[in-house]
Amino acid sequence: MRIVVLIKQVPETKSVKMDEETGTVIREGVESIVNPLDLYAIEAAISLKDQYGGETVAVSMGPPKADICIKEALSMGIDKGVLVSDRAFAGSDTWATSYILGETIKLLGDVDMIICGERATDGDTGQVGPEVAAHLSLPVASYINAIESFNNNSVSLSRQVEQGDEMLDVALPCLLTVVKEVATPRLPTLDGKIRAKAADIQLITADMLKLNPDYIGLKGSPTRVAKIFRPKVTRECELLFAKDDATIHAGVDKLYAFLDSKEAL
């Protein structure tokens, strides 16, 4: 069995600052980490390998320094790292990115399962995973919170939906996006770090993929950002204080009147 995990490097959210003028994230000087939600995908892949054997491959598209994130995945126990990186990819939106990643997976060949995090903490779209499946014409199961069992032809999954869990049997090969209930990510070990340090990360560039040049980069990206703005908070908050019997009654009366006026009672 061969499992590919798609991971993304994102800025560490606590230290992120926004450019007030343009409304975009300032990425300079901010620590890059593996998208926290991708850690669950990595863990799911490694646990499947622990149980059923096979090979796990982490694939990331990004600038050359995204190799730090691939090495983090390797130090957790992923077997092989692939970096998809080319200047021609700059400006790609989720559609172009998923096209490039899909072509990468075709090139790698012989993949039984692709696992992605639910979404990335920077773009927050949750689109790339399902779009890769679309490009590859694979079945997709999103919001997976448990991988129950696995055989050569299919996988039994639990999928988080609003009303509860859906149980699915999905034919292989397929693509899953996982939520954090699926597994608790393990920490990288010293042996893993030493192995990752020595590991060769396979570099895949545009000319290795036979891509349609109209489908990649800014030119190949149908997404247009019309406007970025901060939503105005229109709620008004009134605090009611009470410290003894007299004030508590007054407070309750006021609250009652308010709820009544909103027809909430």
Add this chain to the structure above:
Amino acid sequence: MNEFELYNFNPVTPEIVKQLEAIVGEKYVIFDDVESLEQYSKDEVPDPAYRTMPEAVVRPSNKEEIAEIVKLANRENVPLTPRGAGSGLSGGCVPCCKGIVISIDRMNKIIEIDRENMMIVVEPGVVANDINEHLEGTGLFYAGYPMSVETCYIAGNVAENAGGGKAIKYGVTARYVLGLEVVTPTGDIIELGGKLVKNVTGYNLVQLMVGSEGTLGIFTKIILKLIPRPTLQADLLCLFNSSDEAISMVPKIITEGGIIPTSVEFMDKLSVQAGCEYLNESLPYQNCGAMLLISVDGNDAEELEEQYITIGKFCKEGGATEVYVADNSSTSERIWSVRRNIAEAFNLISKRQCNEDIVVPPAQIPEAIMFLEQISKKYGIIIPCFGHAGDGNIHARVTCPEDWSDEKWHDSVPLILGEIYAMLRRTGGMLSGEHGIGHKRKKYMDQVVSPEYLALLKGIKKTFDPNNIMNPGKIFDMV
């Protein structure tokens, strides 16, 4: 306890309150309001026996107001207790003689970042963490790092000479305090030290003030030394089969490994379990006998990697069954939160406990830990141990078994502590490494220090505070 019966202080009368209001404004005096006063009656010491309600709380905004309040206290013979954020662990800010609490929470401005001199000048009520947040982008940082960094005030750090997790490499608060502006216990405003790296002009009163637990004056301005900020950090979480194996590694990491880590934290089996269970952490802690959390920092990624690989391999050779590595903020936070939450986890397990803050020479740490294990077996109690093992400081929590009666517990505590303190004398250790004496540990002072030393401390106190109004009943009693 009952220190207020020991001294003949006067009560805080409505007339005194009027005078306080005239100094700081009515809004900033709390009097006759039990609910509001209650939060000023305690610090983070869990035992309610160490709490005392103040009679009044006053919240001045500048040094002149503080000086007026101090003069008033001297005139009226009313005790004063300075208070920071209340995150202390020895009762230092508890008004054990009642009287007036002076809260410095309104004095929280960062006065100046002096990049040329690599110093920062702050008011006393600045939260320790805010200093480094303010310094972001300057390439400089303040290296003091108590574990309560998100809440504690810098003045409290200075008053207690706070240590914390990074003392092994960066030292304790004292190393960074270059100058102080102080309102003395008689109401004078004096400047000590300054923006000077060297200064031998008379006695080093700056360092006398550091760690004086609010008994020698109230800080109104603090000058701190800054150092270049290391940009990278990596943490190792090393799992061992036993406390012995883990703790015996501690002195060797530096002496044989040749690297000074930023911190070396020790957590025994009980601490590891309490911390992990409290956090729902899924690390394989069940079969682990003890853990070491070792951090290194620097500015060069490759050098840092080499350092942690060296230390990690060294620990594995010494018996570590697994070594986890965190070199980014998300994994680092996960590892450190286990350590940071141990104290809180134990607070939930039992309220009946003595939180000891013993310190021994770093090389004697294995001996001290093994002794504590013997004591816990002898008395049938649990003593979870965790702390900054790398600098010889261990937080041993003598915890009462659930089935013990209060009487049995109270009778046993002095015996257990007596044995621990005897061990301190043998190994050249001391009562408190970083939490201070306060009113919590003062009754044990004579077990570890000489009468001559105590007499000198009292003489200094008398010189500074002839009327004994400044935080009386702390460290030692004057009667």
